[in-house]
Amino acid sequence: MRAPKLASAVAAFALTASLVACGGGPASYGHELLDEAEGIRVTAENADNTHTATTDGAFDLEAGDVIVISPFLEKGSIHVTITSQDGKTVYDDDADGKIMYSVEAEPGSYNVTTTANNATGWMTIFSESSQEIADQDAALVEELKEHGVDEETVEMFEHDDATEEAEDASTSTTD
Numbered sequence: 001m002r003a004p005k006l007a008s009a010v011a012a013f014a015l016t017a018s019l020v021a022c023g024g025g026p027a028s029y030g031h032e033l034l035d036e037a038e039g040i041r042v043t044a045e046n047a048d049n050t051h052t053a054t055t056d057g058a059f060d061l062e063a064g065d066v067i068v069i070s071p072f073l074e075k076g077s078i079h080v081t082i083t084s085q086d087g088k089t090v091y092d093d094d095a096d097g098k099i100m101y102s103v104e105a106e107p108g109s110y111n112v113t114t115t116a117n118n119a120t121g122w123m124t125i126f127s128e129s130s131q132e133i134a135d136q137d138a139a140l141v142e143e144l145k146e147h148g149v150d151e152e153t154v155e156m157f158e159h160d161d162a163t164e165e166a167e168d169a170s171t172s173t174t175d
Contacts, residue, residue, distance in 0.1 A: 029116050031055045039068075039126025040112055042078060047116030057085075058112040058125065061105055065127045067091065070100040073121035080125065081113045095123060102133060 029051035032041045039059040044051065061067065067082060067090070077096035082103070083089050090105040094117065112125055137157060144154045 027051065029053060029119075031058075031112070031114070033058070034124070034126060039124055041122060041124050042114050043122045044073075044076070044078060044116045044119040047076075047119050049115055049117055051116040052113065054111065054113040056111045057109050059127045060109050061107050061127050063107050064130055065107070066102040066104050066130045066133065067110070067125065068100060068102050068128045068133070069095050069123065069125050071095040071121065071123035072098050073119055073123065075121070076119035077117045078119050078123060079115045079117060082125070083111050083113075085109050085111070102128070102130070104130075 027046040027048065029044050029047040030042070031053040032043070033055060034040060040055050042053070059067075069080060069091070071078065073096055077094040079094050080091060081089060082091040082105075084106070085108060090110070091103045141154060141157050144157065
């Protein structure tokens with residue numbers, strides 16, 4: 001069931017917002033496994049690079065799913081390494097700010113290791129149907145258009161595979 005992830009994300013946001021409002025305080029860091037092996041929630045409060053956590057079998061990807069990394073960090077970043085059960089690294093980079101993005105990977109079970117970099121905030125890392133994401137993006141684009149958002153901003157959210165393929169083809173060179 002995918003709907004509880006949104007409610008969990010909202011609850012985590014409220015908790016993080018209250019922690020951030022309290023200011024300084026002691027460092028804390030950890031992973032919490034989401035229901036049904038659909039992902040993890042990472043929380044950080046004044047966490048430096050000595051704070052690392054690993055969750056084996058954090059989530060399972062089915063055919064047509066992607067890995068979604070959704071940070072909401074007030075400061076710093078969190079280094080994320082995602083590996084398959086056979087040890088293949090599919091993602092190894094810092095996540096910061098508040099921009100959600102997705103990573104394509106083969107079906108299977110994945111482990112997640114994160115390390116804080118002077119971080120305060122939270123993030124979720126989970127699997128999601130790529131079709132469901134495309135549907136949500138399309139609905140967002142329609143909402144933006146209905147509310148008169150400027151065309152340049154709307155274009156940032158539009159996903160057109162044919163256009164992307166054409167752009168990729170025009171930028172590639174042949175010998």
